[in-house]
Amino acid sequence: MTRLAVFDCDGTLADGQANVCTAMALAFADAGLPTPDARQVRRIVGLSLPQAVAQLVPYSTPDLHEAVAEGYKQHFRAMRVDGRLREEPLFPGIGDALVALLDQGWRLGVATGKSDRGLRLLLDHHRIAHHFVTLQTADRHPSKPHPAMLHAAIAEVGGAPDKTVMIGDTGFDMAMARTAGARAIGVEWGYHPPHELTAAGADRLCADAALLPALLEMP
Template identity: 80%
Template sequence: MTRLAVFDCDGTLADGQANICLAMALAFADAGLGEPDPRDVRRIVGLSLPQAVAALVPDSMPALHEAVAEGYKRHFRAMRSDGRLAEEPLFPGVVDALGALLDGGWMLGVATGKSDRGLSLLLTQHGLTRHFVTLQTADRHPSKPHPAMLYAAMGEAGVRAERTVMIGDTGFDMAMAAAAGTRAIGVTWGYHGPDELVAAGADRLCDDAATLPALLEQP
């Protein structure tokens, strides 16, 4: 019977934090705000942009959140076009884990706070596009932990919630899985700590991508 493994991107498949922190710092400067602490920026990776900015400056008005979000996108595009964008490396063991899951009969998907363009570029860069049957991004859905991305992924793949697992590195991913009624595996090499992942609903934790295929086979 078909099974679906849905992956977060930043902090789970790829490490894009340096680019994220730089673009956010530039957007804050444009808005006349002090530079955000990179540790705080890493913690909001996985949210859609306006929600991420709101978490960083919660006392500001929504109009400012939107302006900073637009500035972030503008700077990220500029960094990409003028060559300042650093390559977003995949975490060790990710490629082999994806291959093993495909060999084991799993269908694969992505649910990410990235844009369609950003996700497409990353998957193309690493030759992974063909691995995934469903790609859900912040361009078409509410921010995590709203379950819309998982609902859409399951709908496109034709897989029920009880046959689906969400793999991510943040509490947002774990809470989204809980809201959608799927299993959740938290990876500990990303942006939130093990305690946060468990508190948000992780069924299991994974410390090494090489062990992920076997972990997904456990009930």
């Protein structure tokens, strides 16, 4: 049976929070809203954009949420075009961990709140796109913690929930895994603290990417 390890992107594979915070602040300014607290912005990384904005300004309307989300996309694209994007580096040890998991027979996927284009650019930049056999993004699925991304990834590789592990840094990732019937591993180098990952359903926590290959082999 296929063993599938699905990774979140921002906060798990790569650190993209600086760009996210900058683009969100610009989108809020366009909408006449006060600059959001960067700590709160980091906490909603992983959600689809409209849902993320709704958590930052819950007192507002769905129309405003959509407008701010669209403004965020426009600013992020502009930052990319004019070279203002900061590099989104892979977290230490991630590259080696991916190779080790492939050597152990795991198939790899990504489930992320990023767009298809944003994910592809990041994977290509770091030359790791060839490691992944299934890529699921917010362009085609409801926001986490809805299990649609995991369901699609499992179906695409002919896998099964009980042979699938979701690896992420937020409670949204952990809750998605639990709903889909997959195992959940929370990484401690991302955006949500360990106690929140455990509360959301993490089976295990990982403090160092180098430990992931051994951790995934544990029952």
